Amino acid sequence: MRLPRIVFMLVALTLLLSPKQGEAQGRRNRAPTIPPPSITEYNPRSTLVVPEHEVPRAKFPAVDLHGHPPTLDNPEAINRVISAMDDLNLQVMVQARGSSGERLTSQIEAVRAAGFEDRFVFFTTLDLQNVGPGSGARIAAQLEADVAAGAVGIGEIGKGFGLNTRKADGTRLELDDPELDVVWETAAQLGIPVFIHTGDPAEFFEPLDLENERWLEMAIYPNRQFNDRSRYPTFEDLMAERDRLLAKHTNTTWVIAHMSWYTQDLGKLGELFDRLPNVHGEVGAVLYDLGRQPRFARAFFEKHKDRILFGKDSFAPDEYPYYWRVFETEDEYFDYYRNYHAFWQLYGMGLPDDVLRQLYYGNAMRIIPNMPTAGFPR
Numbered sequence: 001m002r003l004p005r006i007v008f009m010l011v012a013l014t015l016l017l018s019p020k021q022g023e024a025q026g027r028r029n030r031a032p033t034i035p036p037p038s039i040t041e042y043n044p045r046s047t048l049v050v051p052e053h054e055v056p057r058a059k060f061p062a063v064d065l066h067g068h069p070p071t072l073d074n075p076e077a078i079n080r081v082i083s084a085m086d087d088l089n090l091q092v093m094v095q096a097r098g099s100s101g102e103r104l105t106s107q108i109e110a111v112r113a114a115g116f117e118d119r120f121v122f123f124t125t126l127d128l129q130n131v132g133p134g135s136g137a138r139i140a141a142q143l144e145a146d147v148a149a150g151a152v153g154i155g156e157i158g159k160g161f162g163l164n165t166r167k168a169d170g171t172r173l174e175l176d177d178p179e180l181d182v183v184w185e186t187a188a189q190l191g192i193p194v195f196i197h198t199g200d201p202a203e204f205f206e207p208l209d210l211e212n213e214r215w216l217e218m219a220i221y222p223n224r225q226f227n228d229r230s231r232y233p234t235f236e237d238l239m240a241e242r243d244r245l246l247a248k249h250t251n252t253t254w255v256i257a258h259m260s261w262y263t264q265d266l267g268k269l270g271e272l273f274d275r276l277p278n279v280h281g282e283v284g285a286v287l288y289d290l291g292r293q294p295r296f297a298r299a300f301f302e303k304h305k306d307r308i309l310f311g312k313d314s315f316a317p318d319e320y321p322y323y324w325r326v327f328e329t330e331d332e333y334f335d336y337y338r339n340y341h342a343f344w345q346l347y348g349m350g351l352p353d354d355v356l357r358q359l360y361y362g363n364a365m366r367i368i369p370n371m372p373t374a375g376f377p378r
């Protein structure tokens, strides 16, 4: 039987008048008819079939600026790391654990004795605890000694600087504390980069509510919650403090770990790059953000190809190929290795060769003094 025309018109009108609102409410109001899984249980298999290109080895020899291998003071550790590096096409690893004094020289000597001085370079660290009057000169003197002993950079300066590190008087050591000016100026005179990690993802500074993208990670690791305003600055205030430090020392070469945690808003990082030519970014542990915006990220990397350096952070050899795949391929919707970082799949950026070369080794060769040249294209 045919329904009267007026009924159709009324139905159509109702649908038109209550568009998205009705849809969203319908989705939220409708409860599962069986008990829903928990956030950690629900792990759907993707049914998407698309071309896949695994990339076990980087296309060009790479420098890992953000290396955290074990302490390299014995042949076993050195050989184990070298074997993983060979498989991945990692030509040089920066020991960014930052060791000073005897811990630094023992590693440099062990690597030399093992015949691998072309494969590792060492950054030194700064003792930023209990800074008070005279600390700056003392730290700068140690820095000069470590560079004389073979260190080629400072870092990684950990996120404690800015978050937790206290001065001798008990107050928080601010990133742009004038006592440390002499240290950053000494780094500039020595021509070495400063590799600094400030803060953490912006969401870690926000309330732990059900709209927080990092709810799961913050729930798994309570020590990643920096949303207690009585203890921590806001993300924005911390970054503003860091930017004052960078702007005060324009002769110093800075490498900002984790792309300044600005990968969820690359425009901000672009502004920083545009404003301060002495600033670079390192890509460790933010792959989940780059891989969810492959086109915008690619344009960003193309525009700022002289400012971005490869670094991995934690030394897990089976995780590096995810980086190669995101940077080098145009694969779609593939798994990320750490499911509590991201509830989404990754996409390849398909970076052109000239960008890959800068990212993998060109920029590191330029800003780190005395970099080994063996193994790199001429």
Ligand SMILES: [Zn+2]
Residues within 6 Å of the ligand: 066, 068, 156, 197, 313, 314
């Ligand atoms: Zn690190």
